[in-house]
Amino acid sequence: MGRFASTASLYEHLRPPYPREFFRSVAHKLDLSRESSLIDLGTGPGLLALGFGPYVGRVVGVDPEPAMLDAARLAAARAERHVTLIESNAETLASDIGSFDIVTIGRALHWMDRDLTLALLDRLIAHDGALAICASFSAADGRNSWLDGYNEIRRRWSPAKLWEEAGRGTRTHRDLPAFFRGSSFQPAELVTVETSHLVGLYDLAQRTLTYSSSSPDALGENVEAMLRDVLKHLFSFSRDGAIAETIVSTAQIVKR
Template sequence: MGRFASTASLYEHLRPPYPSEFFRSVTRKLGLSKQSSLIDLGTGPGLLALGFAPYVGRIVGVDPEPAMLDAARRAAARAGHALSLIEGKAETLAPDIGTFDVVTIGRALHWMDRESTLARLDKLVAREGAIAICASFSATDGSNPWLDGYNEIRRRWSPARLWEAAGRGTRTHRDLPAFFRDSAFRPAELIAVETSHSVIVEDLTRRTLTYSSSSPEALGDNVEAMLKDVGKHLVPFSRDGTIAETIVSTAQIVKR
């Protein structure tokens, strides 16, 4: 069972959402149309793939975790979008899968082997195509005053080795020039969209379970204790059972 198997049912509904304006902005910047093709690597429950579905033609999602693919399959059916799903990794894709106008990667780059992924991307990305490294996260500029304490509680309950691995993943997304060093690709421009919404305290509490470092699999018998700790921290920041959250959604565009 993969590291995200225990989070699949939660991930889709509890992670910070990508707003509609994010998909519109990236679509405009890349000039995507119904003639465009897109492959989403590490698709999870299909958040990126299905978000771009109204704007492109062929869509493929790839993920090594069967439970995540099941969630993506159900989400595609509910949305009424055609989505081809492949169980596997970028490095193991069949050579005859073809090329795509855009390759999207969410918070999955740090799980990929650098050398083999770069070699595969060179063949996946069409001549004038692009890679979009995407993320959606709670703003860290102070507009979410509950966030530092929330993350500290997650860190305290997470096994140290998994928290350190999560930190390395964050650094990978921030240091894209290093990841693409000595390849044909270079980071071009960053698209950022900031939005705000209200989130139910219980949902924000349970969001902790969608991260590999604080998943039910990682925490074992400590799940309920951590949730109680997080919930107690969040209550003073809530009003009528909800908390205001500012979200930043980004796409780092990478091109040849």
């Protein structure tokens, strides 16, 4: 069982959402159409694959975790959209899958082997195609006043090794010029969409369980204790059981 198996039932509904305007903006920037094809690597429950679905023709999602693919399959059925789902690591994807006009990757690049991934992207991305490395996260510039304490509680309860891995993943995600240095690809432009919404107090607490470093699998018998700490911290920021959250959704466009 992979490290995200215990998060699959929560991930889709509790992670910071990608708003419709995000998908619309990226699709417009890349001039996507029903003639376009898309493959989403590390698709998880299919958030990017389904979000971009209305703007392209063929959609493929790839993930090594069966529980995540089951969640993506259910989400696609609810949305009445066809998505081809493949159980595989990105680096070992079959060579006969063809090329795509757009390749998307969410918060998964840091799990991938750099050299193998660069070779894969060279094969997957059509000559005039693009890669979009996407993320949606709570704004960390002070507008979410609850966030620092929230993350500190997560850090305190997370096994040190997993928290260090999460930190390395964040750095990898941000240092894309270094990742693509020496390859035929380079970051082109960044699409950013900011939105605000209200999130339920208990949903925000439960969100901690969707991260690999503080998943039920990682925390074991400490799940309830961590959740009590998180709820205690969040309560003073809530009103009528909800908390305001500003979300930043980004797509770093990468081209040859």
